[in-house]
Amino acid sequence: MALGTNHSTITTSANFIPELWSDEVIGSYKKNLVVANLVTKMSHKGKKGDTIHIPTPSRGSASAKAASTQVTLIADTAGVTNISINKHYEYSKLIEDIAEVQALASMRKFYTDDAGYALATQVDDDLFALAEGLQSGTVGGSGAAAWETAVIGSDGSTAYTGNSSNAADITDAGIRKMILTLDNADVPMDSRALIIPPVAGSDMLAINRYTEQQFIGSGDAIKTGKIGQIYGVDVYTTSNCPTVGSDRVGLLLHKDALVFAEQVGVRTQTQYKQEYLGDLFTADTIYGTGELRNDAGVAFVVPAS
Numbered sequence: 001m002a003l004g005t006n007h008s009t010i011t012t013s014a015n016f017i018p019e020l021w022s023d024e025v026i027g028s029y030k031k032n033l034v035v036a037n038l039v040t041k042m043s044h045k046g047k048k049g050d051t052i053h054i055p056t057p058s059r060g061s062a063s064a065k066a067a068s069t070q071v072t073l074i075a076d077t078a079g080v081t082n083i084s085i086n087k088h089y090e091y092s093k094l095i096e097d098i099a100e101v102q103a104l105a106s107m108r109k110f111y112t113d114d115a116g117y118a119l120a121t122q123v124d125d126d127l128f129a130l131a132e133g134l135q136s137g138t139v140g141g142s143g144a145a146a147w148e149t150a151v152i153g154s155d156g157s158t159a160y161t162g163n164s165s166n167a168a169d170i171t172d173a174g175i176r177k178m179i180l181t182l183d184n185a186d187v188p189m190d191s192r193a194l195i196i197p198p199v200a201g202s203d204m205l206a207i208n209r210y211t212e213q214q215f216i217g218s219g220d221a222i223k224t225g226k227i228g229q230i231y232g233v234d235v236y237t238t239s240n241c242p243t244v245g246s247d248r249v250g251l252l253l254h255k256d257a258l259v260f261a262e263q264v265g266v267r268t269q270t271q272y273k274q275e276y277l278g279d280l281f282t283a284d285t286i287y288g289t290g291e292l293r294n295d296a297g298v299a300f301v302v303p304a305s
Contacts, residue, residue: 022268024109025283028116029266034225034238035127035251036120038193039258040292044085045265052083052261054292059186083290085263089122090284091115097277115283119266124240126289127258131251132242134297146244150299151178153200153250160247160301167247167301170200172207178252178298179231185295191255192233197241197248200302201227204235248304253297261288 030037044052056079063072093111133139137149144162152158154168156177168174175194182192196204204210210230225236233252242249264286271280 024112025115025268026266028113029120029285030116032117032120033123034236034240035124035195035258036260038195038236038253039127039255039260042083042259042261044261044263044288047263050085052085052288054081054083054259054290055079056081056292081259081290081292083259083261083288085261085286085288087126087288088284088286089119090282091118092280092282094273094276095279095281100279111281115268115281116266119283119285121240123260123285123287123289124238127260128240128242128249128251130258130289130291131249131253131297131299133291134251134253134257134294134299136294137299147242147249147299147301150249150301153203153300153302156181156298156300162245167303169203170196170250170300170302171203172209174300175207175230175233175252178300179233181298182252182254182296187254187256187293187296189232192252193255194230194233194235194250194252195225195241196235196237196250197302197304198237198239199248199304200250201237203302204228204230210235243304244301246304247301250300250302251297252300254293256293257291257297259290259292261290263287 042052042054058077058079060074063074065071091114093115095107095111099107130139132141132147132150135149137147138145141148146162147160148162150160151174152160152166152168153170153174155171156174158166160166179192183189204227207230210228225238226234227237228235241251262285264284266283266285268281268283270282272278273280
């Protein structure tokens with residue numbers, strides 16, 4: 001006897017079948033991170049607590065050893081840097097059944113890309129905001145006090161005076177001066193990065209040391225936004241560089257300048273909401289940011305056009 005045609009199929013059971021959003025969102029998130037990939041990253045996944053205490057010892061110095069005398073003990077001068085895990089951001093969409101049925105498959109791809117981009121942008125925004133405090137600056141300054149310890153891109157030493165009054169295009173001399181600033185602070189040569197807004201990209205092309213093949217390096221572009229190398233420093237471009245007045249901010253920094261502590265990496269969850277006849281999709285992350293070494297980075301300002 002025939003059983004009829006009322007079978008439970010993948011079509012009729014669509015609302016019970018989970019969609020695999022997670023990997024796609026995480027992939028998009030990592031693709032769009034720039035600053036977070038260039039600073040110290042600490043995993044706090046699976047751990048309790050809302051604060052990470054990071055020891056920050058001062059460097060010691062060698063002592064001369066005299067004959068028949070005891071060694072010289074070095075006083076413990078270790079400090080501590082506290083990183084608060086206090087940032088929780090989410091991206092949510094409610095996709096009604098009629099939209100799921102009638103929309104193209106590209107709708108899901110857009111939402112996963114958009115979720116990853118939105119969360120990655122927020123992380124980078126928080127790290128960029130902290131960079132205003134480098135070189136003993138004040139985070140959150142406004143007017144003439146905004147980015148008051150930044151330098152202008154043309155010479156790497158003249159202080160930015162705010163309000164779009166003296167910003168200047170980045171130059172070879174400016175880059176060398178900023179590198180010297182880090183060198184004088186005993187910042188390690190490796191793991192440095194030059195992060196520039198797109199408007200500075202064309203200015204970089206006018207710098208011979210950047211365009212000559214021997215200074216560009218291997219062309220490795222594994223990390224997002226990498227566009228070359230100059231004086232051994234990897235160069236990255238991002239449209240997410242801060243805007244101050246009608247100017248744009250860039251950074252030369254070592255990875256130890258800032259820290260990104262992740263307690264809950266990007267996760268995605270879906271739940272069918274019968275009252276709305278739709279799927280609720282949410283991606284979220286929990287993390288904290290902080291400054292590790294004040295002299296390990298320099299902010300610079302260039303005109304926005």
